[in-house]
Structures are given as C-alpha cells and as structure tokens.
Amino acid sequence: MSFLKKALGAVGVGAAAVDTIIDAQGVCRDACVRGRVIITGGMAQQTIKTLEIAHCCNYQQVLSSETSEGETTSQRVSEVCELSRFCIAENFVIGEGEVKAFPFELPLHISTPLTIGKTENWLETDLDIDFSLDKNDRDIFSVLPDALSGAFFNTLETLGFSLTEVACETSSQADIDVPFVQTFEMKPTTGDYHSKLDEVAFFFVVDSTGVDVFLEIDRRGRGILGIIADVLDTDETRLQLRITPDGVNALDDVVDHLLAETTARY
Numbered sequence: 077m078s079f080l081k082k083a084l085g086a087v088g089v090g091a092a093a094v095d096t097i098i099d100a101q102g103v104c105r106d107a108c109v110r111g112r113v114i115i116t117g118g119m120a121q122q123t124i125k126t127l128e129i130a131h132c133c134n135y136q137q138v139l140s141s142e143t144s145e146g147e148t149t150s151q152r153v154s155e156v157c158e159l160s161r162f163c164i165a166e167n168f169v170i171g172e173g174e175v176k177a178f179p180f181e182l183p184l185h186i187s188t189p190l191t192i193g194k195t196e197n198w199l200e201t202d203l204d205i206d207f208s209l210d211k212n213d214r215d216i217f218s219v220l221p222d223a224l225s226g227a228f229f230n231t232l233e234t235l236g237f238s239l240t241e242v243a244c245e246t247s248s249q250a251d252i253d254v255p256f257v258q259t260f261e262m263k264p265t266t267g268d269y270h271s272k273l274d275e276v277a278f279f280f281v282v283d284s285t286g287v288d289v290f291l292e293i294d295r296r297g298r299g300i301l302g303i304i305a306d307v308l309d310t311d312e313t314r315l316q317l318r319i320t321p322d323g324v325n326a327l328d329d330v331v332d333h334l335l336a337e338t339t340a341r342y
Contacts, residue, residue: 091118091120092115092117092118092122092124092203093115094212096114096129097111098217099112103219104219105190105225106223106282107184108183109184109217110181111215112179112180113129115175115203116174116175117170121169121172123205124166124170125166126163126202127165127204129180129182130200130201131158131182131199132157132159132198133159134194135154135244135246136244136245136246137152137153137154138151138152138245155246157255159187162180184219189256189258190221192239193243196216199213201213201214224282225280227327228331231328234328235264235268235332236267236268238265240275244257245257252281259278262278263275268336276291276294277291286319286320287319288316288318289317290314292313293315315338
C-alpha cells in the first residue's frame with residue numbers, strides 16, 4: 077500500500093462509503109423495515125467501529141409567545157425525533173475496494189407516525205469510521221397504517237367520511253413515549269352523518285394488544301339546541317374506543333352506534 081493512499085485515507089479521501097437499500101418503500105406500522113447496508117471499501121483498508129441505523133421522523137413543535145400588545149401568538153418549528161437505533165455490526169475491517177453487505181430487519185417503534193401530509197419517516201445509517209467523508213446515509217420510506225388503525229380508517233370511510241387534515245405536533249399525552257401525537261380529521265361527505273356532524277378528530281395510542289382511539293366528535297349545529305351548543309362550546313364530545321384483534325370484525329357496527337348515539341343527543 078502506497079504512502080499516498082494511507083495519507084489520503086487518513087483525511088477522508090478515498091475512505092469507505094455506505095449506502096442503505098430498503099426492500100419496500102411502504103411498510104405497515106406493525107411490521108419490520110427490511111433491507112441491506114452496502115459498504116464499499118476505499119483506497120486503503122480501514123477498521124469500522126460500529127455500523128448503526130436510526131429510525132427518525134419529523135414533527136412540529138408549537139411555540140407560543142406574547143406580543144407587546146399582550147396577545148398570544150404561536151408558530152410551528154420542525155423537529156426531528158429519533159424513534160429507535162439499532163447496531164447492525166461492530167468492530168470489523170473493510171479492505172481496499174471490498175464490498176460488504178449487511179442485511180437488516182428492524183421492527184418499527186410502536187408510536188411511529190404514519191407517512192401522511194408533511195410527516196416523513198427515514199432511516200439514518202451511521203458508519204463510525206475515522207475521517208470518512210461519506211459515512212452517513214439517509215433513506216426515506218413510507219409508514220402505512222397497522223391492521224387495527226387501518227380498520228378504523230376503513231370504517232369511517234365506509235360511513236361516508238373523508239380525511240381532510242393530518243397534524244403531527246408536540247404533546248404531553250401521558251401514555252405515549254414520544255414527544256408528539258399524530259392527529260387526524262375526517263369530515264362526512266356522504267351518508268347519514270353528512271348533515272349531522274362537522275368532523276371527527278382522533279389520534280391513536282398503540283400497544284402490544286390493541287389500539288386506543290381518542291376521538292373528538294364535532295356535532296353540526298341543529299336548531300336552537302345546536303346554536304346553544306356552539307355558543308357554549310359544548311358541541312364537541314370526547315370519547316375513547318378500544319380496538320383489539322378479536323373485536324375488529326364488529327368495528328363498523330360499534331363506530332356507527334357510537335356516532336348515532338352522539339348525534340341523537342341533539
């Protein structure tokens with residue numbers, strides 16, 4: 077090995093490079109993301125300390141401030157959350173020009189947000205190697221609903237609702253282990269609830285045995301009682317629904333009954 081190759085490798089020129097390839101661009105939240113990391117050796121043999129993959133997502137942090145006139149204003153700032161990190165390999169040698177492939181199968185974090193709207197998910201691959209100029213790789217992939225969350229979306233669509241807004245923002249929700257919550261809003265565009273409800277807003281809390289859906293149902297004002305509800309801000313009903321694999325087949329009837337019971341009060 078020439079002195080020039082050693083010298084260039086020592087300052088990152090011609091060092092090992094990393095490239096992560098994801099097998100499928102769409103992954104369900106209750107599944108694993110699979111792929112392989114390709115490491116290509118540079119101009120000289122090098123020792124890799126660690127090869128790690130982090131699963132990251134973005135969310136919006138809501139910052140409030142007060143103006144000189146005493147009014148409260150808010151702005152949204154994009155933040156990054158590292159949901160999980162995995163060590164794929166450690167303490168190995170990559171030879172000059174050598175190509176090594178490391179397959180991986182990584183379970184998604186239980187609170188992974190769905191890839192809808194401005195929310196993104198990606199894998200960040202980090203090659204711990206001295207002085208390398210190309211030791212990181214960022215690969216975006218889509219996260220699709222898990223089976224139970226997907227069943228709830230399907231139920232609302234069957235009842236005539238369409239998705240209108242998605243937000244992934246900071247939250248102090250006590251029973252989740254990430255700094256954000258992803259909320260969804262669906263409006264009735266057809267069906268029985270088109271003239272009865274304004275919208276249904278909800279978010280999911282997923283655990284190992286099922287999904288809790290926290291709902292806020294906004295009723296459409298109907299006559300004098302509806303007007304009073306609007307004025308008093310009592311036209312919103314907050315409910316919680318538990319979905320498990322055993323009960324998913326009856327989900328359409330359960331949600332329909334819940335919405336019908338809510339609209340019947342006014």
